[in-house]
Amino acid sequence: MKKKMSRFSALLMCAACFAFMLSGCGGSGGAQGGAGELRVFNWGEYIDPEVIAEFQEETGIRVVYEEFETNEVMYAKLAQDPSAYDVLCPSDYMISKLIEQDMLQELDASRLTVAHEEIGDSYWKESEGFDPGNKYSVPYCWGTVGILYNKTMVSEPVTSWSVLWDEQYAGSILMQDSVRDAMMIPLVMNGVSMNTLDEAELEKATQMLIEQKPLVQAYVVDQVRDKMIGNEAAIGVIYSGEAIYTQRENPDLVYVIPEEGSNVWIDSWVITNGAKNVDNAYAWIEYMSRPEVALKNFDYITYSTPNEGARALIEDEAIRNSEIAFPDLSRYKLETYVYLGEEGDALYNDYWMRIKSE
Amino acid sequence: MFKNKKTSAALSAPYTAWMTIFIIVPLLMIFYYGLTDSQGSLTLANITAIGYGVYFKSLLLALWLSFLCTLICFILAYPLALILARVSKNAGQGLIITIFILPMWMNFLLRTYAWLTLLEGNGIINGILSFLHLPTQHMINTPTAIVFGMVYNFLPFMVLPLYNAISRIDTAVFEAARDLGAGRRQTLFRITLPLSVNGIISGVTMVFIPALTTFAISTLLGGSKVLLIGNVIESTFTQVYDWHLGSGLSIVLMIFIIINMIISNISDARQEAEG
Known part of the structure; x- marks a missing residue:
């Protein structure tokens, strides 16, 4: 009987450990600093780290930032736990896959005024190929x-x-x-x-x-x-x-x-269906769509920005009109x-x- | 060890919990995924897939390369272990062992990256060759480069068990052999080798298994041109998102590991019976 008891207590401790771990994962999401947190899942080296710091400073939102190397790895992690992240930045074909599998939520365009103001029409049109009606995604880089x-x-x-x-x-x-x-x-x-x-x-x-x-x-x-x-x-x-x-x-x-x-290709911001911090996710996408922020990111990662406002701010004319960064899409197949x-x-x-x- | 069973259970609880969460649960999950299909019904298809073209080919290649790696490690490590066991402690034995273990203080991937810069077309080795006006060699992104990387990374795992086994042999045994007229060669093949069989088996296990399952070394030094079974399994998880197939193939690899363990258990048991 004694042995049974001790085995039971071991099991109990084991369960307690497990519960502790789980709470460790989920519990940190408490309303720290008032504005709560935001879990971002983006490509590796795909943002100027200063931008994250400035976003946190301005909004008071605590950003939990994670990176992936390929769309497929991103999918594998997300599929495991569809509510693990609030906002993601997958590529076109992966976005259509996520839409098809009902893993994204429809965006409210009225809450994305900066994005609709600054991002060029041609990119919204290009996005229709994988996101008809631009219902789910906001272009970030292309x-x-x-x-x-x-x-x-x-x-x-x-x-x-x-x-x-x-x-x-x-x-x-x-x-x-x-x-x-x-x-x-x-x-x-x-x-x-x-x-x-x-x-x-x-x-x-x-x-x-x-x-x-x-x-x-x-x-x-x-x-x-x-x-x-x-x-x-x-x-x-x-x-x-x-x-x-x-x-x-x-x-x-x-x-x-x-x-x-x-x-x-276009990589766009999307909000997951399981997002726990939807308001903050909107704030993030709007912030990223500001011309000066998009410019900062462009200078750092050198990936073409669909943000017309940011492009106009590029000082170096050679880069602003670069055939590599901003090719005339109608010239190529x-x-x-x-x-x-x-x-x-x-x-x-x-x-x-x-x-x-x- | 402990007077009270309760104390011992309480003390082992963290370990039990650790084992359960990180070893037993994942293993059960691998078996669950490996033996079911995406609809959740029982199937052996994920395991029998190993007989199919690409999987079989990459398994054979992985077996061959890890066999080569194990063989080379053994040939390099055995004489070294003999030397280590014979030099006395103050004659630098500790120093030699430290030198061997030293690279292991660095991250494994970092060490493999170092090989990348050594073997590259414009790498250090070719730089030295061309400085000496010798023809440069194409080494990177070949199976040979992968074997190099494996041997380098896993050699300490061969040296240490061998050294352990050899240094445990009573020196009186060697003296007796010499007294009875055995030459150096005879001593090596009839005394030292048979008495260090345990070390050989654990060395072989510790080299062969990681070599068989590696995917990082083959990706870095093989330029993804050489597909080993480890790479195939990795891609079923990260690229295809087919956990069922990936787990099934992992179970096949486990079979090799289990065979290896059975062999080493048998030799342990035999030694115990003899000893």
């Missing part, structure tokens, strides 16, 4: 996918994706380690939509990427930036926002959107990714795994 090359290593100007299959650059090519961005390239070269579910086309694209693999130095995400700056590679597939930063560091680098076309559905995702991933294991 850009294109293109080729970054080192003009001291590549003699002729690059205009086409086909340079990624050019054998003279074997071992000097960096590809994006992400299914959609990698598959997009051969699909676009073949004149097919980057959202296709046509298996024959996907098979063809897969064969092209397998053929390319021996020429590829590595499949990387963030490292494209550092490797290109460090002259480790001649050609890399990169997001336009990174391109501006790399050029600052290494003036030999040139960014192009290939003539076959490419992907244009650009397409946004859309959510492919669970089966579509699985299909793309099967092909990608095959390429990677070749």
Whole structure:
């Protein structure tokens, strides 16, 4: 009996520990400082840290800030606990996935006057592709996918994706380690939509990427930036926002959107369905949409801002009219990714795994 | 140890709680996810998936690379362990061990990043080679680079158990061997090796298992061009969000770990019976 009792008490302690941990997680959400808190989940290195501090100072809201590396990782965490975050900044296709799965809440446009005032019409229109009626999202950053090359290593100007299959650059090519961005390239070269579910086309694209693999130095995400700056590679597939930063560091680098076309993406603020601090989330989105705040972020992260007010404030004319940061979208054949559905995702991933294991 | 069972239970409660929350519950969850599909019905499909193209291929590659890594670690570590066991304490034994353990004070990822800068095309090794007018080598993003990284990271896990086992052998045994006319070679193969089998087995286990399941080393040093089973499992969680498949594949890996544990248990039991 004694033994049973002690076992019971051990169990009780265990339960108490568990309860304590749970309360530790949820309990800190108390109304500290009066304005409460806000749980933000954003891309890594995607905001000027000073902006967060200033937001806290002005509003008194305590910001709990977390970062993710890919949309998929973000989704994995959110799906575990849909109320873990109040405001997120996923990309286009992930937003449509979240909308479809009823994980976001409709936004009240009357509470987003600054955003609607400052963010350019063309970006709202572009957003309709993944968020019809602009009901769920407010654009934060946008850009294109293109080729970054080192003009001291590549003699002729690059205009086409086909340079990624050019054998003279074997071992000097960096590809994006992400299914959609990698598959997009051969699909676009073949004149097919980057959202296709046509298996024959996907098979063809897969064969092209397998053929390319021996020429590829590595499949990387963030490292494209550092490797290109460090002259480790001649050609890399990169997001336009990174391109501006790399050029600052290494003036030999040139960014192009290939003539076959490419992907244009938008990362937008959304509020989760399980958000516990909805008012603060609105305050956050409005704050981020202020021109001077958006400008500060642009200077820090160098990703293109959809904020027209902020763009007008950019002092350096070369950057304000930069073809990289603010390309004339009508000049290029650009397409946004859309959510492919669970089966579509699985299909793309099967092909990608095959390429990677070749 | 404690007079009162109640005291001992109370003292072990934090440990029990820790075990339950962080070991038993996650394990049960892996088995739950691994044996069900997205509808929640029982299935073995996630486990049998290991026989399918990509998964099988990456498992074989992982087995092969971790086998190579274990073999190289053993070949490097055994002589070192012998030396360590023979040098007397004041002759720098502590120093050698410290040097071996020292890198482990640094974060594992940081150490692997260091290898990245060593092996890169414009890296340090190639820099030295070209300074000496020798042809530069392509090393990074190959299976060889991954094996390098594994050996470097896991070598201490081989050295320490071997050293432990060898230093525990009574020196009188060696003296007896010599008295009875055994040469150095014979002593090594018929005395030292058999008596250190336990250390070998635990060393092999401690190197082989992390090498088999690694995904960080293969991502960094393989440039994501070499897909190991660890990378596949990681991507089922982070990219595909298919926890069922990921857990199923993890269970397959657990089978290898369990086989390893059975072998080391048997050898333990045998030694106990002998000792």
